[in-house]
Amino acid sequence: MRGFRARHAIAATAVALATVLGAGGWAADTQTPVTGPPPGSAAFAADASPGPRPPDPVTASPADVAAFFAAAAPARQDALAARYPLVVGNLDGAPVALRYRANALALAAERTRELARATDPALTPQDHQAARTRAERYRTLLDGGRQVLAFDPRGRGQVAEVYGDLATAARTAVVVPGSDIDLLSFDRASDPYGTPAGMAQALYRATDGRTAVIAWAGYTTPVGLGPDAATEDLARAGASRLTRLLDGLAATTRPQAPATVFCHSYGSVVCGLARPTPARASGVVVLGSPGMGVDSAADLDPGVPLWATARNGSDWIGDVPNVRLLGLGHGADPTAPGFGARPLPATGSHGHTGYFAPGTASLAAYAAVALGRA
Structure with missing residues (x-):
């Protein structure tokens, strides 16, 4: 009987993960990473x-x-x-x-x-x-x-755009998006702060232009409902590309400090698996995170501060089981007190894509982190 219950729990967890993490829609596409x-x-x-x-x-x-x-x-x-x-x-x-x-x-x-x-x-x-x-x-x-920093038409298409001047800005930041982002959905008029372009523009304005911000849709993201969003395969491929981006910034720009990386939703899995070092990143901020593919902040480089944004009450990501089981799930909740991340507020934000909305406590906190004032 105990074995039956265990198998039932595993199956239920798998279904819950695949269902909740695929919030982009009811497509079951499996993506091949570029x-x-x-x-x-x-x-x-x-x-x-x-x-x-x-x-x-x-x-x-x-x-x-x-x-x-x-x-x-x-x-x-x-x-x-x-x-x-x-x-x-x-x-x-x-x-x-x-x-x-x-x-x-x-x-x-x-x-x-x-x-x-x-x-x-x-x-x-x-x-x-x-x-x-x-x-x-x-x-x-x-x-x-x-200012298009990267453009690749292969697959669903990838693109990265810079807001501000990477050559003169004292600080830099990179926005890493989650599911359902590609060349066509990189920016849009509806739900703008759910796109990397909208997040980056909001952060750039919130720092009064003192931080150059890169909206980076540089990896193959999951699409809709399906196994991709509940597993780490696409995140691993994305982590390698993110690491090269950060290495490239370190080699070609001279800000006061390496970039601060802002990781939304599935993008926080990419950032967790990338495990940025102090030479590559001044800090990592996760928001709307289903987990980072690690058990705690102790599994990441201690020289790179980690912040986790409090989850607002209308963010569906709160329904995601924080487990890693049979290759499904992304592990512990970064907002949990025992995880070890530094907390950031989310007052005024709404939904899964509202953390960068102007006037929110979360955006003000992100600006402070990006400017090195947190």
């Missing part, structure tokens, strides 16, 4: 133009990349960005301004390609509509001098 550098990387590494051979995006560290570009003449940098825009635009360690230019070229090229697909008679009407949607998305990212 990993590795984009197409063109082999040609970039083999480029035979005069000067030292470019670093291999597959094996070179961001510090190696930064050293190469520091020694390369501006004309060669521009030429490489023009020939390999998708590669240079996503190359952590490359100069930030060069990445902006490369990504503008890549976005323009992809928009042209999608516009052609939108009228290709060999494709279906559904394909035409999807192509028009993507082309419009690329157009908006090209408008108004937006």
Whole structure:
């Protein structure tokens, strides 16, 4: 009888985890994470133009990349960005301004390609509509001098955008989002503070522009209801990409301190598995967290302060069982007193996506942490 109860409890926990963590909808899609550098990387590494051979995006560290570009003449940098825009635009360690230019070229090229697909008679009407949607998305990212730090059209698409000036800001911050975020949902008019762009803009304004903030949709996130949101596979892949981003910032920017990382929902699992070191991060803040993939703050680097935002009463994440069982679940609740995180208030916030809303105690606290005043 005890064995039956145990099996029943395991099954119930699995169902609860899969149901609650898939708050984005009733889709059961299983995602294949986009990993590795984009197409063109082999040609970039083999480029035979005069000067030292470019670093291999597959094996070179961001510090190696930064050293190469520091020694390369501006004309060669521009030429490489023009020939390999998708590669240079996503190359952590490359100069930030060069990445902006490369990504503008890549976005323009992809928009042209999608516009052609939108009228290709060999494709279906559904394909035409999807192509028009993507082309419009690329157009908006090209408008108004937006600072696109990364752009990868593979899969559901990935993008990162900078608010502020990474070259001059005394402090930097990175926003890591949770489920259902990709190229098309990176920013939106409805529920803006549930998107990385909306969170980053709110934080940038709350610090009066003294912190440059990166909205980072740079990993494959879970979609809707399904096993991806209840397991750590996508988070592990995302953790590797987040670590490279932070290493690239350390190699190319010179703020007073490394970035503070703000991790929302499933993004807090990414941050927990990344285990940032003091060289990569000044602190980690989790909000709306289902767990961090660790048992306590003691499992993370003690040199990186960890803050956990109190959960507001209307955040559905409070229904998530804080367990790790048979590969399901993300472990202990970071807001629990025994976890070991420093508490942050959530007064005034509502729902799972309201912690960055202007006027909330949580956003004011995030600004203080980002500015090094917490």
